[in-house]
Amino acid sequence: MSRPTLTPLYIPDSRTASQSLMKKYIDWLFVKKGLYFRDYDDLWDWSVTDLEDFWESIWQFFDVQSRTPYTQVVYRPTDADMIGTDWFTGATLNYAEHIFRHKSNQPAILYAAEGPESRRQRLLALSWADLEYQVAAVAAYLRQQGVGVGDRVVAVLPNCPEAVVAFLATNAIGAVWSSCSPDFGTASIVDRFRQIAPKVLIAVDGYLYGGKAIDKTEAMRELRRSLPSLRQVVWMPYLDETSQLERADLWEDVLQTPAPDGLTFEPVPFNHPIWVLYSSGTTGKPKAITHSVGGCLLEHLKALGLHQDVRVGERYFWYSTTGWMMWNFAVGSMLVGATLVLYDGAPGYPDMDILWSLAEQARITHFGGGAAYYLACLRAGLNPAATHRFPYLRTIGSTGSPLPAEGFRWIYESIKKDVWLISFSGGTDVCSGFVGGNPMLPVYEGEIQCRLLGCKVEAFDEQARPVRGELGEMVILEPMPSMPIYFWNDPGNDRYRKSYFADYPGIWRHGDYIRITERNGVIIYGRSDATLNRDGVRIGTAEIYSAVESLPEIADSLVVGVEQPGGQYFMPLFVVLHDGVELTDELTKRIKQTLRSQFSPRHVPDAVYQISDVPYTISGKKLETPVKKMLSGMDATLATSKDTLRNPASLDQFAEIVLKRN
Numbered sequence: 001m002s003r004p005t006l007t008p009l010y011i012p013d014s015r016t017a018s019q020s021l022m023k024k025y026i027d028w029l030f031v032k033k034g035l036y037f038r039d040y041d042d043l044w045d046w047s048v049t050d051l052e053d054f055w056e057s058i059w060q061f062f063d064v065q066s067r068t069p070y071t072q073v074v075y076r077p078t079d080a081d082m083i084g085t086d087w088f089t090g091a092t093l094n095y096a097e098h099i100f101r102h103k104s105n106q107p108a109i110l111y112a113a114e115g116p117e118s119r120r121q122r123l124l125a126l127s128w129a130d131l132e133y134q135v136a137a138v139a140a141y142l143r144q145q146g147v148g149v150g151d152r153v154v155a156v157l158p159n160c161p162e163a164v165v166a167f168l169a170t171n172a173i174g175a176v177w178s179s180c181s182p183d184f185g186t187a188s189i190v191d192r193f194r195q196i197a198p199k200v201l202i203a204v205d206g207y208l209y210g211g212k213a214i215d216k217t218e219a220m221r222e223l224r225r226s227l228p229s230l231r232q233v234v235w236m237p238y239l240d241e242t243s244q245l246e247r248a249d250l251w252e253d254v255l256q257t258p259a260p261d262g263l264t265f266e267p268v269p270f271n272h273p274i275w276v277l278y279s280s281g282t283t284g285k286p287k288a289i290t291h292s293v294g295g296c297l298l299e300h301l302k303a304l305g306l307h308q309d310v311r312v313g314e315r316y317f318w319y320s321t322t323g324w325m326m327w328n329f330a331v332g333s334m335l336v337g338a339t340l341v342l343y344d345g346a347p348g349y350p351d352m353d354i355l356w357s358l359a360e361q362a363r364i365t366h367f368g369g370g371a372a373y374y375l376a377c378l379r380a381g382l383n384p385a386a387t388h389r390f391p392y393l394r395t396i397g398s399t400g401s402p403l404p405a406e407g408f409r410w411i412y413e414s415i416k417k418d419v420w421l422i423s424f425s426g427g428t429d430v431c432s433g434f435v436g437g438n439p440m441l442p443v444y445e446g447e448i449q450c451r452l453l454g455c456k457v458e459a460f461d462e463q464a465r466p467v468r469g470e471l472g473e474m475v476i477l478e479p480m481p482s483m484p485i486y487f488w489n490d491p492g493n494d495r496y497r498k499s500y501f502a503d504y505p506g507i508w509r510h511g512d513y514i515r516i517t518e519r520n521g522v523i524i525y526g527r528s529d530a531t532l533n534r535d536g537v538r539i540g541t542a543e544i545y546s547a548v549e550s551l552p553e554i555a556d557s558l559v560v561g562v563e564q565p566g567g568q569y570f571m572p573l574f575v576v577l578h579d580g581v582e583l584t585d586e587l588t589k590r591i592k593q594t595l596r597s598q599f600s601p602r603h604v605p606d607a608v609y610q611i612s613d614v615p616y617t618i619s620g621k622k623l624e625t626p627v628k629k630m631l632s633g634m635d636a637t638l639a640t641s642k643d644t645l646r647n648p649a650s651l652d653q654f655a656e657i658v659l660k661r662n
Helices: 014-018 021-033 040-049 051-061 095-100 128-144 161-172 186-196 217-226 293-307 325-336 354-361 371-379 405-414 491-500 541-548 585-598 624-631 648-661
Strands: 072-075 086-089 107-113 124-127 152-156 176-180 200-204 206-209 212-215 232-236 273-278 288-292 315-318 339-344 366-370 395-399 420-423 425-427 432-436 457-460 471-476 508-516 522-527 532-534 537-539 554-559 562-564 568-570 572-577 607-610
Touching: 021 051, 021 293, 040 051, 051 072, 051 293, 086 293, 095 128, 095 161, 095 293, 095 325, 107 128, 107 161, 124 128, 128 161, 152 161, 152 186, 161 176, 161 325, 161 339, 176 186, 186 217, 186 273, 186 288, 200 217, 273 293, 273 325, 288 293, 293 325, 293 432, 315 325, 325 339, 325 366, 339 354, 354 366, 366 371, 371 395, 371 405, 405 420, 457 508, 491 508, 522 541, 522 624, 537 541, 541 554, 541 572, 541 585, 554 624, 585 607, 624 648
Parallel strands: 107 339, 152 176, 152 200, 176 273, 200 232, 315 339, 315 366, 366 395, 395 420, 572 607
Antiparallel strands: 072 086, 107 124, 206 212, 273 288, 425 432, 457 471, 471 508, 508 522, 532 537, 554 572, 562 568
């Protein structure tokens, strides 16, 4: 098993630590509550053992505004079940209203795009005054369409300011938001939106990605036909400013809707739904995961304010699409007064430098992206520090999959030597993280700094006992306000309970394979349902990828373990090679030697196959479990839904491998 180095890559200087919001919160707890903590571990322990006082302190520290007082911070019907936990009973509030508390002369949103022509290669700004005007108009329009508290508004939009406007307007009137990225297949969008019976659809005519224009007009017609609950469609011309859709209202006309009372906010109960997010849907219908207004408000204030130290006037960017929970989370940066920076387009077009150019031009303070993006920059030999200056850049965030040690090193060697790297892990399930950053702690390569406040994360061994320094199943032992309030159309919470509580009744099993270090940092080794189990020893797939993809010939890789009759175990490794490279016996031998020397003989695959492309979900996760099912004999159409994949044709090569093996 690999261990992180004992020498930190980054240590916050005294000024950074002392001026952080985390330090101010600790000082506030001492002055206002008489609570003294020797270090972060003490603070964390209090936060997960005294849930009522901790979450009330977050409410008070961030001055959360409620139209009505709460009568109880947390009510848990039974200690044996997290489902049904009620938070801040009696409180009524509004997420969007808290965002507009920070309106100022600073830009509300900065935006750049690969296209279309009117936006291409330009940094556009939306002021708070314009944002407020547009949100008020869209909110008035939605009310005219009969949309009220609890009704659903859905959108298929690129990562553009209009999407933020539409969400804020939906939330302002107490309705429920849900969005998909236009790169989703139509059937995949229908599977999501039909579950929640929306009244209004906001649709785009197409998008640009990697220099290609993809028209979605006919797909949106089909989507409208497939959603019988719709009362109206709003059409947003994006590729072609003259495009129209029959029986649809144009976005520009919607923005002209009179709002004589200006922007008003509908207060809703703390546990009222804010949005519906979706599981990947790689197997079965996507789960419609529903979060609460108050839960996301408190969680985002805590995670972005305390754990990422986002401050008023700073600029927050996370490369995402409207179909990934990081879009929702990034919008949350406006809760703490940040300017939101958006980019729509491919991260590698016209070259891998495009987002680093944006970071310099937009003076981004907090830059975020998927781990796969940083590794792609590394493998492309990118050295942004040689061609750009990042005087404003304080943090770099990474999520989506484990960032290996070489990814950590590349950021410090090639971006900025004194940047604070925040490796962050959580998910759609809580629209935030369980483990992440801390402005007062050092950064060690390959290691997430801490368990977040209020998140009682442990690693369970096979006897369901918490362990330190050993690999284990990631579990959460206490409820959090941002856990789902329910899955939409899930009578008796049956799917909800099966998703998280089937293995350990009353305890949330998240599905990651982790190790909590002696410093109480966290290393994630991959999804536990894809964990390799050879001779009774569990191996995280992230270890395999880290070693294999460090070889100069390897562009990408995928590994699975397949149980076979008679207790046999087959562990194939699939590699994508750089152009002009072939999988020779010599390269296969070197791959195996690398794994044996860096880890153990158990990490060495039984076979190595060359493939053209690793299958990924639209949100950028490797498709390990469905490939494992295919190799076990399941038909590809049953193993996963191709509509959920970024590159569906990549599955065909695994079907061919199965045929050859049989």
